[in-house]
Amino acid sequence: MDYQAIAEKIKQADAVLIGVSNGLSITEGLHIFADNKAFEDLFGDFKRNYGITCLLHGMTAHWPTESEKWGFWSRLIHYYCAEYEETPVMKDLRDIIGKKDYFVLTSNGECHFEMSGFDPEKMDEIEGNWLTMQCRAACHDTLYPVLEKAEDMHKAEKDGLVPGDLTPKCPKCGSPMDIHMMGAADRYVSDDGDQRLGAFLEKYHGKRLVILELGIGWRNQLIKGPLMRLTAAEPKASYITINLGEVYITENIKNRSYGIDGKIADVLREIKKAM
Structure with a gap:
């Protein structure tokens, strides 16, 4: 060449x-489709408890509760965003x-x-992207930063669960918040x-x-x-x-x-x- x-x-x-x-x-080193060692090391408990087979599966899953959803997302954001070095x-x-x-x-x-x-x-x-969130009901189209909130949730996570009072809510209508990503947000805001x-x-x-x-x-x-x-x-x-x-x-x-x-x-x- x-x-x-x-x-x-x-x-x-x-x-x-x-x-x-x-x-x-x-x-x-970030493979969202792979059931590899990195996935097992970081999310083996979610794999066994919920049957998710890769990061993408977890990102697009319909989690039973907000505590479980943000348990997954806060861990993902912590390891692949908060700890990221160029x-x-x-x-x-x-x-x-x-x-x-x-x-x-x-x-x-x-x-x-x-x-x-x-x-x-x-x-x-x-x-x-993984570092902004939106109202699940899409009552308005403002996007909010999520990194600091995700770090708070990650610190409080236990056995894959985040305390319910820490899970983010829409400041306007009180609906749960979703990560601003196609497949993760119920009503994706452009x-x-x-x-x-x-x-x-x-x-x-x-x-x-x-x-x-x-x-x-x-x-x-x-x-x-x-x-x-x-x-x-x-x-x-x-x-x-x-x-x-x-x-x-x-x-x-x-x-x-x-x-x-x-x-x-x-x-x-x-x-x-x-x-």
């Missing part, structure tokens, strides 16, 4: 649009972008981009991420845009499909996709694309070296 050519494309770009899905999370792969990505304008389009909800220094105003977390993305794309329409796609499977029509169609519609755009064991690029953009079958951490390290 000609990493020098990729590095030059990024250097010459007016801006970079970063598309991200689960492959990057897995690179960081990983080398995120640092390399920041270094590659440098001072260039960028936007992040991601279906990941663990907020590792924000915690690694990326600007939340240059981001569209299209399926929500935010303004799509407007921010639209403004970014309008700003760089017709300019040298690099689309850098990290860890997205070929069937993905939430991010990958739209990014390839965007590349086709923007004649000055370049498309770079990195995914272990599966690289797919449509024929109509292959002459402006680079597909790399490899580990995201290794590939970004090589691109950084080439820059």
